[in-house]
């Protein structure tokens with residue numbers, strides 16, 4: 219079997235799930251809170267995904283170039299780790315897929331036998347990746363699942379008994395709060411077999427000015443990326459947010475190690491959201507919390523691994539020690 223492409227829609231995994239309903243619910247609940255918030259997963263509509271792609275190429279956003287360096291340096295070692303037996307390469311949130319292409323090309327070059335499964339909330343990214351791989355590597359077996367990570371990894375459970383290697387790159391894990399991170403890792407562990415591998419990208423703590431630049435790039439792309447969330451609510455929920463009445467503000471929380479993004483109301487205003495049949499009052503300088511981007515200590519990464527049932531095989535870092543791709547193995551005692 220080769221070159222077969224499937225697109226599984228998450229309706230098949232969870233039949234009652236509806237993207238728009240979930241968005242409406244999260245906005246309604248989030249804007250009713252005393253400290254308003256909206257989950258960052260709603261950044262990624264078509265416009266938001268395109269802006270995110272631009273961020274990843276911007277010199278101020280060091281994360282992507284650091285991880286590309288790591289994968290390019292250690293791709294052969296990673297190919298040797300997965301070994302000669304057929305396996306499943308499963309990627310959570312491939313985005314544009316540039317990073318994983320480095321590994322996929324190495325694995326194909328080494329004639330490894332594997333199926334590549336992509337799980338992403340953005341259908342847009344999946345369709346582009348399917349078309350690209352179909353053109354450039356038609357021999358590759360590819361499965362695409364349009365879903366968020368939590369539901370997507372349940373699919374792993376239903377697949378073969380082959381060894382799994384799960385990739386969760388780009389420090390996407392950093393967008394979860396710490397409690398959710400542990401729940402997610404344990405859920406991932408539950409879906410995997412003893413000896414399976416996971417490779418997780420963690421952005422490391424570093425000088426605060428470097429962080430501030432990365433999330434406040436000099437061309438204002440990150441600002442537009444954040445404000446797009448308001449535009450998305452206008453487009454999809456019939457809201458009447460005005461971009462000139464909100465600003466984007468980034469702050470670093472030294473204690474938790476998180477860059478935190480906010481949209482701040484510049485004046486007193488009332489926002490109508492038609493499809494929610496609701497209005498929301500903003501006082502001057504009241505914010506909406508829209509994203510955590512955690513930065514980690516190596517001790518914290520080790521603690522995540524050991525408390526959720528994994529052992530660390532190796533930490534791969536870039537030459538500046540800004541970022542780590544941490545290779546873990548599932549431990550299960552029977």
Ligand code: AVI
Nearest residue numbers: 273388389390393440510511
């Ligand atoms: C997707 N995620 C890892 C990015 C981050 O760095 O937290 C999203 C992002 N937000 C602002 N810039 C990039």
